[in-house]
Amino acid sequence: MTTAHHATAIAHPNIALIKYWGKRDVSLNLPGAPSLSLTLDGLHTRTEVTFDETLHEDRIELDGALLPAKKAARLVTFLDRVRQRADLEWHAHVITANDFPTSAGLASSASGFAALALAATTAAGLTYAPAELSVLARLGSGSAARSIFGGWVHMHAGAREDGTDAHAEQIAPVDHWDLRCLVAVCAQGPKEIGSTEAMQHTADTSPYYEPWIADVPQTLKDARDALKARNFTQLANVAEASCLRMHASAMAADPGILYWKGITVEVIHAIRHARRGGLPVFFTIDAGPHIKAFCPAEAEEDVAQLLRSVDGVLDVLHARPGRGARLVEE
Numbered sequence: 288m289t290t291a292h293h294a295t296a297i298a299h300p301n302i303a304l305i306k307y308w309g310k311r312d313v314s315l316n317l318p319g320a321p322s323l324s325l326t327l328d329g330l331h332t333r334t335e336v337t338f339d340e341t342l343h344e345d346r347i348e349l350d351g352a353l354l355p356a357k358k359a360a361r362l363v364t365f366l367d368r369v370r371q372r373a374d375l376e377w378h379a380h381v382i383t384a385n386d387f388p389t390s391a392g393l394a395s396s397a398s399g400f401a402a403l404a405l406a407a408t409t410a411a412g413l414t415y416a417p418a419e420l421s422v423l424a425r426l427g428s429g430s431a432a433r434s435i436f437g438g439w440v441h442m443h444a445g446a447r448e449d450g451t452d453a454h455a456e457q458i459a460p461v462d463h464w465d466l467r468c469l470v471a472v473c474a475q476g477p478k479e480i481g482s483t484e485a486m487q488h489t490a491d492t493s494p495y496y497e498p499w500i501a502d503v504p505q506t507l508k509d510a511r512d513a514l515k516a517r518n519f520t521q522l523a524n525v526a527e528a529s530c531l532r533m534h535a536s537a538m539a540a541d542p543g544i545l546y547w548k549g550i551t552v553e554v555i556h557a558i559r560h561a562r563r564g565g566l567p568v569f570f571t572i573d574a575g576p577h578i579k580a581f582c583p584a585e586a587e588e589d590v591a592q593l594l595r596s597v598d599g600v601l602d603v604l605h606a607r608p609g610r611g612a613r614l615v616e617e
C-alpha cells in the first residue's frame with residue numbers, strides 16, 4: 288500500500304428547492320427533470336478511501352460499524368466503476384462518517400456519494416474535472432451530483448442516453464445570498480421507503496407523475512430568476528410549490544407514498560402562519576418527515592425559536608451555504 292492509493296474527502300448535503308423526483312433512466316440514474324439546490328455547510332460527510340492489494344474484498348465502515356454485504360452492495364458497485372476506469376484491481380477500505388442522522392431524509396446519500404466519488408477517484412490516481420465528477424457521483428445517487436459543487440446549484444437533466452450531459456453546475460457562489468437552512472427533526476429512525484424505489488413507484492402508478500415532470504422547467508426558471516434577484520418572497524412561493532407538487536405526485540401513487548408525520552404538518556402550518564405575520568421563512572421537505580426551513584441570516588434565531596416552539600420537534604439543526612466536495616490533508 289502506498290500513500291498514492293489513499294485519499295480523504297469531505298462533502299456536504301444539499302437541499303433542493305426545485306425537487307428531483309423521477310428518473311428517465313434507472314440504471315444510469317438519469318433525472319427526468321432538472322433540479323436546483325443549495326449546498327449546506329454545518330452538516331458533513333468525511334470519507335477516507337484506501338485501495339489495498341492485501342484486501343480480499345471491499346471493507347466499508349459507516350459511522351464506526353462495518354456494513355453487511357447487502358448494505359454495502361451499492362457502494363461496491365460504485366467502487367467497481369472507479370476501479371474499471373483506473374484499471375485497478377485492488378479492493379478498498381472505506382471509512383465514512385456523517386455528523387447527522389444517516390438515511391432519514393437528511394440527504395446523507397448526496398454528501399456520501401459526493402465525498403466517495405472524490406476520495407475514490409483520487410485514491411485510484413484519476414483526476415476528474417468537476418462536471419465529470421458530478422456525472423460519476425450521480426451514478427451513486429441523483430442528488431449527489433449536486434453536492435460536488437458549493438453554493439447554488441442547477442442539476443441538468445441532460446438529453447444524451449449515456450448521461451454525460453446529466454451533471455450539476457454552480458449558478459451562484461456560496462456568498463451570493465446568506466440564507467440559512469434550519470432542519471426541524473420531526474421523527475427518529477430511517478425512512479420507510481427509499482427514494483429510488485419511491486420515485487419508480489410514483490412514475491409507474493401516479494396519474495400526477497407526468498404533470499409533475501412537465502411543470503418542473505417553469506418552476507426552475509422562476510427559482511433561478513428569484514435567486515438572481517435575491518427575491519425571498521418569489522423563492523418562497525416557488526420552492527413551496529415544487530415541494531408540495533413533488534409530494535402530491537407521490538401521495539397520488541397506488542398505494543400512495545406519505546413521508547410526512549403529523550408533526551410535519553404542524554410545522555408547515557406554523558411556518559405559514561409566521562410568514563403571514565411578517566417572518567421571512569419557507570419550508571421544503573424531502574423523502575422523510577423533516578422540515579427544512581429557509582430564511583435570511585437575520586431571521587435565523589426567530590425561525591429556530593418558532594421551530595422549537597412546535598410540540599414534537601425533536602431537534603433543530605442549523606446550516607448555511609456551504610462549499611463543494613474537497614480533499615482534506617491528514
Ligand code: PMV
Pocket residue numbers: 302303305306307308322396397428429430431482483572573574
Ligand atoms: O438522490 P436521491 O436518489 O436520494 O433522491 C433525492 C430526492 C429528494 O431528496 C426527495 C429530492 C431532491 O431533489 O433532493
